[in-house]
Every structure is written in structure tokens, then in C-alpha cells.
Amino acid sequence: MTSDTANLGPLVGLRVLELADEKGHYCGKLLADMGADVIKIEPPAGDAARRVGPFVHDAPHPDRSLFFWHYNTSKRGVTLNLETPEGRDLFRRLARGADMVLETLAPGYLPGLRLGYRELSAENPGLIMTSLTPFGQTGPYRDFVTSDLVSLAMGGPMASCGYDDIAGAPPIRGEGHQAYQTGSHYAFVGALVALYWRDLTGQGQYIDASIHEACSCTTEGAFPSWVYSGRVVIRQTGRHASMDPSQPWQFLCKDGRYVNLIGGVPRDQRQWQALLRWMDSKGMAEDLMDEKYQEVFRRRTLGRQDPLSHHVNEVLTRFFGNLPAEEVYHGAQACFMPMGIVRSPEETLDDPHFAEDRAFFSQLEHEELGRAVTYPGRPYIFQKTPWQLRRRAPRLGEHNEEVYCGELGLSKERLTLLAECGVI
Amino acid sequence: MDYRGPLSGIRVVDFSWIVAGPQATRILADFGAQVIRVEYEGRIDSIRMGNPSPGSASGSPNASGMFNNLNRNKLSITLNAVHPMGLELVKRLISVSDVVIENFRAHVMESWGLGYEEMAKIRPDIIYVAMSGFGHTGRHKMYSTWGPTAQALSGLTYMSGLPGVPSAGWGYSYMDHTAGYYGAAAILMALHHRERTGEGQFIDISQVECGMVLTGPAILDYSVNGRPYRRPGNPPGNHSTHPATAPHSTYRCAGEDRWIAISVFTDTQWAALCQAMGNPAWCREERFASRTARVEHQAELDHLVGEWTAHQDARELTHRLQALEVPAGLVQNARDRVEDDPQLRYRQFYPELDHPELGPHKFEGLPVHLSETPGSLRQAAPLLGQDTDVVLREILGLSDAEVAELAEAAVF
DSSP states (O other), X not given: OOTTGGGSOTTTTOEEEEEOOTTTHHHHHHHHHTTOEEEEEEOTTOOGGGGOSOBGGGOOOTTOBHHHHHHXXXXXXXXXXXXXXXHHHHHHHHHHTOSEEEEOSOTTHHHHTTOSHHHXXXXXXXXXXXXXXXXXXXXXXXXXXXXXXXXXXXXXGGGGOSOSSSTTOOOOOOTTXXXXXXXXXXXXXXXXXXXXXXXXXXXXXXXXXXXXXXXXXXXXXHHHHHHHHOOOOEEETTEEXXXXXXXXXXXXXXXXXXXXXXXXXXXXXXXXXXXXXXXXXXXXXXXXXXXGGXXXXXXXXXXXXXXXXXXXXXXXXXXXXXXXXXXXXXXXXXXXXXXEXXXXXXXXXXXXXXXXXXXXXXXXXXXXXXXXXXXXXXXXXXXXXXXXXXXXXXXXXTTHIIIXXXXXXXXHHHHHHHHHTTOO | OOOOOXXXXXXXXXXOOTTHHHHHHHHHHHTTOXXXXXXXXXXXXXXXXXXXXXXXXXXXXXXXXXXXXXXTTOEEEEOOTTSHHHHHHHHHHHHTOSEEEEOXXXXXXXXXXXXXXXXXXXXXXXXXXXXXXXXXXXXXXXOOOOHHHHHHHHTTTTTSSOTTSOOOOOSSOHHHHHHHHHHHHHXXXXXXXXXXXXXXXXXXXXXXXXXXXXTXXXXXXXXXXXXXXXXXXXXXXXXXXXXXXXXEEEEEOSSTTXXXXXXXXXXHHHHHHHHHTTOOGGGGSGGGSSHHHHHXXXXXXXXXXXXXXXXXXXXXXXXXXXXXXXXXXXOOOHHIIIIIOHHHHHTTOSOEXXXXXXXXXXXXXXXXXXXXXXXXOOSOOOOTTTTHHHIIIIISOOOHHHHHHHHHTTOO
């Protein structure tokens, strides 16, 4: 260990075995990007995520899935067939030297192979084992199968997302594997709580993490609306679901793009005065410069049903509709209002605040492309133990020799035999 | 309060409000951390007043259900941090604490004279987590954000919707929850680092950036292939672009606003779905004979599946399809989850706590079950300032005379 080690990330020195598919590979990435040595263990045919697009230059190949690339940065990768006795033996040997195991296999699968927490912890009492599954390890739904869509449906997020102005529109799921990412966020937090406990006591433990429960406590107002008011929130286009209809928040701008302002009107007198000056300077304040409107935000936030609020919202709809979205965004922010442009993900690359000033995006060298690739960057800036993309996602079995020969001491001949016999 | 959790030795000075910060400290408190909310009537957490979210219209700062759910297990003190004597108390509190967290805009703590440098003078190994919309550096650091702002700017709003119409977006502040998860994780990693090295640190979290991370593959498709996510056909509604498969959508069921999500990936699952539908003749048509064919005829397929589901009970159909190992599940609203979900009931996901003004109610539980150090829900959210006296006397060791002097000066 060099004296620089402390600068590499807070989880440097931590060895994690990842038996995770698309449900939990994000949790592995969160650990790996903070310095943990995450070894992704895939079946010899490769993780199914390798067959999910988009692919580099639209040329499908297990080593060219951008889906796989994103979720497996900073990890090493080996192949292993747990259905063989030799495979199970190798896994046991790896687990002896590991700090964490992260797995997303069906409940009961690993214990059925005698690779459950009980067996693994008997040889390694400090082991922290996290199982992230659709519904958890117990209960009537524990064997239910899922997809990200199904998890967002059952967990509650979808019931709050959709349209109130398109007849018959279904509940809508936010794309991008958000249920699995939410499950991964909780699995990550759970593993870190266990890690801190181990720091204090040396004791490991088992964590049962449920995607269904993770989604079920990520629905904000829907839960208290039911528990405290006995009401189910209604879905509304581009804004919060709520018990009663609210006015629009999402405004169409002159250039065809949309902006979004929570509440759809200013929140206080400071915002209101600044907004009035701005609208007036453009000659678009309509009747709002009238004396009777000047002080309306002094004492209160306008209620949803307030006719005045409705009027202001309508004038704002016309005002924003006469300006390009960028101007609305920066103009409203200059009036202290929490305004945002509805961007497509790639449009964030052009935002100088994030892309330049904060250098959010990260580059990783891809020697096979002969160039560096731009990745999304860090969710947090640690002053002393920074987040970092440490390496590109592993090619299938890329670190077999490094791990099995270099660390477990297998000979190259043995490695060949195991490969030919379908063990790795 | 006999519970001792894995974080029971940790004290958190919590200046955070609304949802994102309180979500972070809720997790810490559930695992035993002593989270002290520092509040002040002059800048009250609007969630306490039931605004903008469900709660009370009574005018009491203690009658919001949403606040109660977010702030259980925490303490509350009232303290005017911009009053010189209040600031002095805040500094004394920091000197005996492990973590400081806030989710103001970038300048607020600095303006109080409480930047990281200042805190580190008081408590060298302090962990200070600032959760803001735009982060503490950069040209727009003074811009303000609520959850929907961050969702719009990061791309998440755009990714939720039907093609060719305005975005549906997220019908709640998904990024308030999620930034809170990153806040909690950051604190836990900083505690781990401090345990090993004795070193504290400053952590800067931007809610917009947290959202940008969650769009990863779309960013890579653009940076590698030059393909923008904003293109005809996007967002895909409830269809699955990657991996391409069908049927994969939500289908109307019997009753008012009842829906089921069905995701068929394999031929086996397709055969099972056909069996559940009673193997109608159209199931055997060439246009649905393979996964590729089903993707190519997705619209017709959705229509036919929807005609069938429209007469089914959503939960009963969920159980029937799951028995055949078809990924399927009803769209559950909060009533469905709290009252009718046998899994959440079995897992006791909604424990009940009594609140002095609101009475007994259900709370959201923890989705991670730690075998040795489980979290716990011990007490409902604090009344505004209910712990001021205890914290001043027992944690800061103030005398009666000192407390009286502070009261006199209207510090709390």
C-alpha cells in the first residue's frame, strides 16, 4: 500500500464478488467507481446484459454493448460455471478472500448449491453478503419474476406517472432501468451500513434487499396521501400526481422545447417581483402590472384552486411560449425560480456549468476504438477520496488468468482444462 | 429507546429540509444515528406545513403526514443560526458531532460563516455533505432546484412519456429520493474512510448530476454512436427498445384505472401467456411466431393482448401469469400497496408509530433487511423544537441560566 492509496477512493482495499445481472450491476458499479475491487463473475456464455444494446457502431457483440459498458465500469471480470463442482470450489476459494458478495440470483439458488451466506460465512465470518432480488427472500411473491417495467408497476412509481390530457393513456414508466437502479441504491446503502458495522466489530452479515420495497418507498406524496387522507393521487402530464387536479407546470416554448416550473407560478414575493420586471421589460406582462397584483405573493403561496393563480399561470404560458427555452430557463432562474429545461440526456453534454465548470463527464480510454469515450461522471464529489472510473468494463473472461492463475495459483494448463470442460 | 443500531454512535447535525436531505438522514436515523434537525420558525421546512404535499391545513407545523413519514426517528431543535448566539450554539453542536448535512443553495452555509473550512476548525474530522441542485461550484451554482427541475435538466423527464407528445415525466420528485440515497451512501463511505484514517471531508452533491448518471446508456449511445435519444419514436412509452421484445407494455384491466404490466422476453414465456389467454387462434399466426416477429408487429399484439386483459381482474391476473412464470404485475397505487399487497404485508413493510398530534399511522419501512443490525422505526417525527431543551442541556451541557439567557435573546 502506497501513501497515495487513501486518495484512490473510500472503498480501496475492499474485494467484492459480483454475481449480478441487470438487476444489481449498478450496485456493483457504485462500489467499483469508489475504489472497491469488484470482480464480476459471469457464466461462461456471458452475462445477458452483454446482449442488450445499443452496441458500439451498431455492431452487436458481447464486448460491445454500451449498456454493459456503462454498468460495469471499474470492475474486473471472470467467467465461472457454478453448476459444476469445480466452479463451486473456485467460487468458495474466491469468497474466502472477499469482503462482500453481491448477488441477484433467484432466492434459494445459491443456498441450493451450498454457496449461501451460511456456508460462505462459516469460512469467512467478516463476509457481507447482499442479495438483491425482485421481492426479497421471503413472502408469497418471493419467486415472482419481474422486469424493470413490472417492478415499476408493482412498486408504485408508475401509478403516479402519466397523462391527464390524453384520453385512455396508460400509466407511464420512466425509461432507463429505474427500478433496478432504485433497488441498487438501497442494496448499496445496506452494504455500506454493514461495512461500517464491520469496521466497528469485525462482524459480517447478510442483507436481504427487495426491489419491490425499494420502489415502494420511492413514491413521495402517493403514500402519505393514502395514509393520511385516504385518497389515491391522480396522474398529471409533466407534473406531480396529486389528490386534486393542479395547473400545468410544463410549458411549450417558442422553439418547440419544453420547460418545467414546479407549481406553475412563482412561490414568493421575491420571485414574483423579479418575474414582473422581466415580463414588463419584454412588454408581455399583460395586466399583471396592475396595482392589485403587486403584493399577492407577500403572505402566502397561492393555493391550487386560486383563480389568481390560474390567471398568472395562463399569462406565463403565453410569455414562455413567446421565448426560446434557453432564454426562459436562464431568465426564470435569474428571477430565483426553480426552472428547468426538459432535456434529452445527450443535451446535458452541452451545458457549460456541468460539462466545463464542474467537469462532470469522464473519459475512459478504449484501446479497441483507438480513442477515449465520454461517460457520465460522478454522483458526488469527495474532497479527499474521489470517485473515479478506474477501468472500462471487462471483456468476457478478461481477467480469468489474472484472478485464477495470479491470485488462486492455478496453472495455465489447469485453466485450459477448466475452460474446455465448461467450468470457466 | 433501547435500540442500538449500527450507527448509534453517530451524531448528525441536520439543516436539511423538503425531501432530498430528510430522505438521506431518514436512512441514517433508521439505522440508529442521532439525527438532530436544526430548525427555525423563521425559515420553516415547508413540508411541515403540508405544502406542497399532502398534510395538514391546520396551520400546525406538526400535522403533516408527509413530514411525519420522512422524519421519524429524528430529533428537532429550534435555533436561529443567523443570530450570533445561535451560531455559537451551532458551532458547539458541530464540535460534538460527526456529520453535518444541508440541502440549501450553494451560498447559504457560507453566508452563516459555516463553510467546510470553518467547520473543520471546530471539528477537524467533520464530514460535511452539501446537497444542492447544481453543486457548490460552477457558473450556475446559485440556480435553484426542486425535484422536477433536476429531473427535467438531467433528461429523466424526457425519458418518461409516449412518443410524439409532451413528456409525462415523473409524477413526483424521484430525484429528491434518489439524491437522498446518494447523500446517505456518501456519508457512510466517508464514515468508513474516517474509521480507517481519522480523516473527515467535504462532499459536494448535485441533484442534477445524480440524475444525469441514471441516463448512462443514452449518454454512451450519443458519445460513441452519435445517436441522440431525442429522435422519432422516443421515449418508447412502456415498450422496451433495449432489449427489443414484445409484448412489453401496460394493458388495461377490468375496473376503474386498473392496469397490468406484462414483459415477455422468451418463447417459453410467450407460450405461457398464450396458454393463459386460452390459446386463441391469433396466437398461432405467423406475425407472432417469434420474438422478432412479435417486435415487428408490436402494435397489433398490444391491441390483442389488451382486449383480453380488459376483462380480467388485475391482481388475479398477476397471480395467474406469475404462476406460469410470465413477468407480469399490476400497476399498484398507494392503496393497493398499503392495503392489498400480500408481499408487503408478509414482510411487514408498513410498521405503525404513534404521533402526538396525528395519532397512530403506517410508515414506509426499510427495503434492506440486515441480519445482524436491522434498522428500526422507533418514534414518529419530532414536534417542532421538541428536543431543544434536552439537546442544549444534555448534549451541550448548558446550565439553566444559560438556557434562560438564550430564550431571553430569542435564539430559539
